[in-house]
Amino acid sequence: MVQNIIDVKNLSKSFDISLKEPGLKGTIKHFFRRQTKSLKVIKDISFEIKQGEIVGFLGANGAGKTTILKMLCGLIYPSEGSILVSGYLPFRRKENFLKNITLIMGQKQQLIWDLPPIESFYLNASIYDLDKFEAKKRIKKLSEMLEIDEELFIPVRKLSLGQRMKSELLAALIHEPNILFLDEPTLGLDINAQRNLREFLQKYNKETNATICLTSHYMKDITSLCKRVICVHEGAISYDGKLELLLKKLSPVKEILIVCRSEEDAIKLENSGFTVKNKIKNEITIKIENNSITSSLKTILNNFDIVDLFINEPPIDEVIGKILIKKDYDI
């Protein structure tokens, strides 16, 4: 049986935030007498993650995804509840725990700006107590996986965003961590760079059986990497389970564009009892429920003169968008 590597029970986090009224009067009042309010950003959440799982955290901006990740890696103290990551209390930041994890943030960088990435890699290697030979070996292996070569010797400030992100990944993985926390790793990257990064993460997970916790607003990251998602809505978990099930629930029908031999065939099909979305000459778009798609297609192909047909998945962004605004999913 695969062990739980992350165990979260009844976790809550509150922050004190200061309130300011608009205008000059508000500013002066705010300067002399600051009003604060305690805001509960994470509300009594519980979940477990198994070794080797890739879990996506979904939610709107400010839902609490990053706060959860930061509590998991020990950067923020929880207000209530308990967290165990790899058997450690993260916020104690014990050396062995830190050697086991890494945090990659798409919008922040740790590489030394004026120097080539290779210098930052060797610095990190010394912090993680790796000897030069071992560090060299790991840099070679990871740079091959990430397909970076010459970039290692070019100052960071001269690298493109994609090359920089790859270098950030290498710097964050040089100690071969067992748990990866990724906060919007593909932010700002072009489509190819995003795809390369996803492929690398898949490969890394397969080769090392590392656990990956990921937040991203790019749905392609979630759909191609995560089998399981945890949806966060206003600090609470609204769904925790298979992505596939969630998508089925949110999008129970598929749209099928059918090209008939003639317009008469299309009219015949229109009147045959299927839910029609639209019809243009000999092309007709119908909606079929996911669970009856095979039988319905069989009926259509047997009874009508069909030239071509296309099955359209509903746009994933549109489907996932529903998650961001809904509080609860009973699946």
Added chain:
Amino acid sequence: MNLRKYLKVYKKFLHTSLASELEYKTNILIDLITAILSLVGSIFLLSIFFQNNGYIGGWKFEQALIIQAIYTILNGITNTWFNPNLTEIVKHIREGTLDFVLLKPIDSQFFISLKKINPSGFLEIMLGFLLLSFCIRINQINLNLSFLTLSFITISCSICILYSLWFFISTTTIWFVKTWNAIEVLRSFLYIGRFPLNSFSFSLRIFFSVFIPIAFITTIPSEVFLGLSVVWKILLEVIVATVFLITSRKFWLFALKFYSSASS
């Protein structure tokens, strides 16, 4: 604490920050010229104070030069280590890059206090030592083991006090986010350290000894050089330095519990 590892990491810090700084040759050159001009300007200012009266607070110009030399060494240390690192703490906290430091298996205070160096500060340290050796000659100071030991102890304590004060202020950024002004005030107080403590009024002497112990930083080491120091003062400086160092450490660890990281 694994000393070998920390030495290895510090060697890497030196290497990377030197390499980073050497990327900008003109900047280094300007810093070097500034260091020389600043020392010349300070000595000139000091000589003006002594022009009409041969003594200030019971100190001759040649003796006051020792304070200037120690101040120059300390200012060099400030510019080499404290300034590039401790001012970065504010940036780390504001931008949330402290996250990367806290997630490294290394002491976070060590990392943020020593990661960078500014090589131009070395020149200031060198100039300070040159001025100090000149002062030793003109004041006919006898160099012996006890003198060297006491000088080393008092200067080390001065460095610790200065570091702790600066680090303490920078740490408050965790709550107040912006503390540039407090650091600027501290630097302004440091300029006062160029003058003998006796040259100030009684109330100011108490202020600079008790509330902001700038007096300890330059005056006590200088008194050691001139053979004017008494044991209790040296002991007091050691105690103050130890208390400051321990307090700044504990304060940092306490403050980290309130670190909320920057939003993404």
